[in-house]
């Protein structure tokens with residue numbers, strides 16, 4: 711598990727197509743794990759699951775994030791799902807997306823701590839601990855976002 715701080719790395723990692731990550735609030739220390747997946751070459755709709763139970767590995771579907779014209783659109787909560795829109799896992803994703811939308815490209819991202827979990831955000835293959843971009847070099851080269 712390694713914290714990502716570069717804005718471009720975080721954005722490319724999250725929208726790589728198979729991103730497993732943990733968000734930690736710098737204020738409260740609360741940690742939540744997610745899986746964000748989609749087909750970047752196709753419709754640019756990304757789905758977000760939250761790990762609701764770290765013991766059993768159970769996940770719950772939270773909703774979608776779309777990319778249009780190279781811009782990240784707001785998170786859309788899945789209102790028919792089991793996780794309420796006011797739940798901290800939904801609030802944290804909304805906060806992540808809204809702060810990323812407004813973040814200056816050249817500043818390290820500090821609104822939340824974003825950690826990869828030892829897997830490439832694009833191909834899900836292993837990454838060594840301490841890997842700072844969250845994507846293999848080749849996977850980063852082929853990324854659809856040209857940041």
Ligand SMILES: [Zn+2]
Pocket residue numbers: 830831832833834835845846849
């Ligand atoms: Zn990869």
